[in-house]
Amino acid sequence: MSTMDTSRQVIQGIGVSPGRAVGPVLRMPDPVPEPAADSRLGDESADDAVARIAAASEAVRGRLEQAAAGATGTSKEVLETTAMMAADPSLVSTAQGLVRSGGLSPARAVWQAAGQVIDQLASIGGYMAERTRDVADVRDRVVADLTGRPAPGVPDPGHPFVLVARDLAPADTATLDPDQVVAIVTSEGGPTSHTAILARALGIPAVVGAASAVDLAADARVLVDGAKGEVTVDPSDDEVARAQALAAQVRTFDGHGRTSDGHAVPLLANIGKPDGAQAAADAGAEGVGLFRTEFCFLDRTQAPSIEEQVSQYRQVLAAFPGKKVVVRTLDAGADKPLPFLTNTEEPNPALGVRGLRTSWRNPQVLEDQLDAIAQAAAAESADTWVMAPMVATVEETADFVDRCTAHGLRTAGVMVEVPSAALVSGPILARAAFASIGTNDLTQYAMASDRMLGDLAALSTSWQPAVLHLVAATCRGGEQNGKPVGVCGEAAADPALAVVLVGLGVATLSMSPRALADVAAVLQTVTREECTRLAGVALAAETADGARAAVRAELPVLEELGL
Template sequence: MTAGTLRGVGVSPGRRAARVARMPDPVAAPSDRPLPGDADRDAAAGTIDAASAAVQADLARAAAATSGTASDILTVTAAMAADPTLVKQARALVVDGGESPARAVWDAAGGVADQLRSLGGDLAERARDVLDVRDRIIAVLTDAPTPGVPVLDEPFVLVAHDLAPADTATLDPAGVVALVTSGGGPTSHTAILARSLGIPAVVAATGADDLRDGELVVVDGSTGEVVRDPDDAAVERARRVVDRPTTLEAPGATSDGHPVALLANVGDPSGAQAAADAGAEGVGLFRTEFCFLGRTSAPSVDEQVAAYRTVLAAFAGKKVVVRTLDAGADKPLPFVTADHEPNPALGVRGLRTAADHPQVLEDQLTAIARAAEAEQAEVWVMAPMVATPDEAERFVAACAAHGLEQAGVMVEVPAAALRSRHVLEHAAFASLGTNDLTQYALAADRELAGVAALSTPWQPAVLDLVDATCRGGAAHGRPVGVCGEAAADPALAPVLVGLGVSSLSMTPRALPDVAAVLAATSLERCRELAALALEQPTADAARAAVRDALPVLEELGL
């Protein structure tokens, strides 16, 4: 690094050089001047309903025009725009308190956001969504420009404190060539969407708030560096385009032919088709929450069967790993999770919800079994948030009762990794959820910018847990995969394979890059890289050592 180099957390690989464009300032607080004494308060309150509906409709249209994770995020934000709690509180401030509609929305949204922040953990991240919806509704009420990403004639590096999920979901890679934020974390919406779009990104970058509109920078989304006032050589290097495939052209394997299944993470039916089009060998993580979100009661078995069949149909003859409902933490659902928990990330989430709501799991397994019978995909099932062998044993038994023989577990809790030899006596396979595994191993909220440097799977302690899980799987001949964001890192992929991981599941956009690096690396070299990473004292040292030992990354511009 040079004196003009900022350092953050690289969350989406690649290098780009372009001039900075900062996100516009957020909507200013509306005047607190009350309505005139003779104003029709009911009519004024009605404008909030209309503005909320307009914002919801705009976001829903944007969701329909996208797919996968972007569509999921926009759909959730659209639902939040019509949140009856927010609208009801804002209406009351107008009718009972005489506030203007814009000021009422501002104050009501602030109260909701404060409540979410007080809950901590992943739920605190939802406060950003509320404030985004607030700004959009106020823009409609005041006839102001809709908040969002700037539109310029030339490609640019977008710089912000953080991006609202709806802004991130509508990014155009042709205009936004790289992202830099001073906030956020490696598993924030910004990071996840940047990876899915193939946009190099650095989050939690110290000094990013000082970057100026129009200044030239080089962004390295692999190393987390942002170079200010770069020299001509650095700019030329960043602008060198490496011609790489955009889809997976052959099954994943090391250079000496050791197979590594390259799978896709899928969150909805449209995402399944996109993954199939990208050449994914199957689905390593089918998130079923899309069937449950935004509801006050669980979907029927028939509804679930129809939704699951759409995904399975896109992968006839291929493996699809279905994760049962992962409710709780940042995905609260009124019919399975408690209203208030002191720390939802450590509370009743994932498989734990089945203790008090067994019928939800029972119905879901019934639906998965029926969908599997009706389609030609090879269906595996896994439970999230398994911590102990007896939890694994009960889940496997429940799956077997429905004829689902390939029943496995997510390893997201360090206890499950350390005792994987016992957990995998029962489970047929394990899938490492490295996002949560890192969060719990480092005691670092994965959404919090202040601890973003800790929240990386390059942490040697996390790699130790991956190693322990793979050794536990090997003791029983059980396959172990990775379905966290770590799988999408082309530099980390050989390390994971060297530790014993047999499959990698990722955003479809990352498949060709990961395949290219593995194809240039032998299994023995993967094992050497794994040992090299484990020897390092810090995450930065592990990443640097492996990157230095993998010249193919430089050749590919990664």
């Protein structure tokens, strides 16, 4: 929820990407209007209209693929996914059917066909509901092409600006140029929305969930504080000078995460595709704490061969010789349905057959992947660890560890994303070699809040005391068994929260490569004992805002660094 301080004109939202920036407000252009419900073919033949729909869909796909070719990392993944959706044969064929059977105009047919898909996904809820924004984005692009309108997207005024929008489509966020878009402010969205995640990956200060941002006038000069979640209208000269001085600072990471008294806290990178590995290594990452392997399996009708997987995995392992690389096995299901593995008709995919659960009915896919990981590990010198997603029970843990052992993978662990895993972390870690906490899903499941809903943004933060207690419980399970517990969710990229996590007993932190230097800089100013004390402060709070404010108040370095 956002508020506006009318005396100083300060809009309060949720800070999701640290940093300060000043610039004129530029709004996202008006959305593509819905074609009239009675929009008919007119003089155009059905055959021509059907051909135009196919051509428009192909043109949109081509432009998105071209943009993806020039992007890297998370941005590349988002653009490729949206391009695939633009070429979805079911969307195109449904629209073409509406032209032939109902005589609708091409634009109206596409709009209506997309509406059917959106309604289906929204009714399912959870992760599938997150995809509605993607479908609407593709719909708008295709309709714009059909009607001769400018394609929706981020404007280019030729000078740096603060982008203000209701929310941003994933494809829009993925094409942002940090040299032009100096900050982002949205009236909707939450801490783990696409906008938040990509803003952090690009290093752009961002505030989301700021409902009052809709009242900002175009070209108004604003100062965005992505750490505090504040947007100051018409800032003073001193405030501007301070922000510019902080923005001019360039921090680097020396490759050794530690507290001021020398307690080692390895800072690792999250990687979604092989092409992000070298950039992470260049940023100083001490290894990889989360290597997502879904890229190998998405948008396919059958699983990739073992040989293909080996080739892809080796690219990441090769970038980190002698260093730890934690490979997560396939996290299919929910927002990543696979026709050869998951049931797309599940009534609630977020609570359905996803992650490790997909191996219950299709064990060979997991067996082949473990074989591929083992072969890749044998061919490279990285210290290869492997973990399973969505583990909820001790039995699942034991079975997964046994499977890994059979393939010669000795360091097998689990992700803690389900509250039950945190609560029984003791017996789980008596079997597993390590645990890695996925704070995005753990927060969503613990707080029963869809992370994409702006109305629930206040709940969707890992500062929630309940979430912190689950993290603490997991660390106690690790301590009981002498097993390390890491964090690979977005919480690890928050410098203040990173201090708390270390104090709770977290051994390693894995994050977007851009966050490494900031987190390292803050950790180096506190002792391990201070981390433990601040963790106690956070646990004692009754609210997320209270926990965050109390910890930040005792870390003056955050203000000094503009974090």
